[in-house]
Amino acid sequence: MKKVIAVIDILHFSDDQVRSFKYFARQTNSQLTVICLDNLTSGIVTMPASVFPEPSVIGYNQISVEARVALQWQISQNIKQLHQLCDDDDIDIIVKESVSSPVTEIVNASRYADLILVNNSTSFAALSDSNPPRFVKDILADAECPVMVLPDVPVPVKEIIFSYNGTYSSIYAIRQFTLLFPEYADTRVRVVYVTENDQAAIPFKKDLKAYLDAHYSHVDYAILNGEPATEFLALLIRRDDCIVTYGAFGRSGISRFFHRSDADSILRTTNIPVFVTHP
Numbered sequence: 001m002k003k004v005i006a007v008i009d010i011l012h013f014s015d016d017q018v019r020s021f022k023y024f025a026r027q028t029n030s031q032l033t034v035i036c037l038d039n040l041t042s043g044i045v046t047m048p049a050s051v052f053p054e055p056s057v058i059g060y061n062q063i064s065v066e067a068r069v070a071l072q073w074q075i076s077q078n079i080k081q082l083h084q085l086c087d088d089d090d091i092d093i094i095v096k097e098s099v100s101s102p103v104t105e106i107v108n109a110s111r112y113a114d115l116i117l118v119n120n121s122t123s124f125a126a127l128s129d130s131n132p133p134r135f136v137k138d139i140l141a142d143a144e145c146p147v148m149v150l151p152d153v154p155v156p157v158k159e160i161i162f163s164y165n166g167t168y169s170s171i172y173a174i175r176q177f178t179l180l181f182p183e184y185a186d187t188r189v190r191v192v193y194v195t196e197n198d199q200a201a202i203p204f205k206k207d208l209k210a211y212l213d214a215h216y217s218h219v220d221y222a223i224l225n226g227e228p229a230t231e232f233l234a235l236l237i238r239r240d241d242c243i244v245t246y247g248a249f250g251r252s253g254i255s256r257f258f259h260r261s262d263a264d265s266i267l268r269t270t271n272i273p274v275f276v277t278h279p
Helices: 015-027 065-086 102-110 134-142 168-180 205-213 228-236 260-269
Strands: 002-009 030-037 044-046 057-059 093-098 115-119 147-150 159-163 188-194 219-224 242-246 274-276
Touching: 002 015, 002 102, 015 030, 015 065, 015 115, 015 147, 030 065, 030 102, 065 093, 102 115, 102 134, 115 134, 134 147, 159 168, 159 228, 168 205, 168 242, 168 274, 188 205, 188 228, 205 219, 219 228, 228 260
Parallel strands: 002 030, 002 115, 030 093, 115 147, 159 188, 159 242, 188 219, 242 274
Antiparallel strands: 044 057, 147 274
């Protein structure tokens, strides 16, 4: 039994998102904890640039009483909806409301979890936004356990794509994924290496093959040539039936293949689950 935490914005979530969380909890044979984050206490409303030359916000205590009541009513309705989706399921789902800083809440929770699940569009008003949202990027950079970033609409998983360049971080991600998801043992696996540093052959392939053959039934290897980030994006951009692993996000001392900007481009332009972890 593993502990998996799913993150939702209680004001904005869909039935598809919850179904996707349930699916990955089953795949890991996990207890699933749903952390419902709201931003009523720390939330803000961004004002139009035409009104204020600098980004300005309105704190929760400045929202009208009527607006607060409406927000609380919506949260109550959404929690009821979440219970309707979850209570009859055989997965142990714990609904936990939070009013603290969204990123801090999840990073703290990740210290005691095996996996974090979050959708690629999850965002909170208290954070300046981007694509992918800043909340998602901050979680990827700071989480103390692996993170799976999911598209809003669930996808069938027909292939696992392991990005690999011979570094410790890349094999660490492969190993973490393998240990978390033994149910994918019979799923097709493809290891993708993009040549860099004039090394045309897959680094340490013999050792890598021995490890993967012990865990998977069908493993293929692909070597691409060109700029790593560009080649990898081209490989994934039209896919909607696979999971891809990345070995680091926003950390220093790693190969350029795993730069934060490269992972950002995958999250921004593809519709597939992205598994990211770092040592």
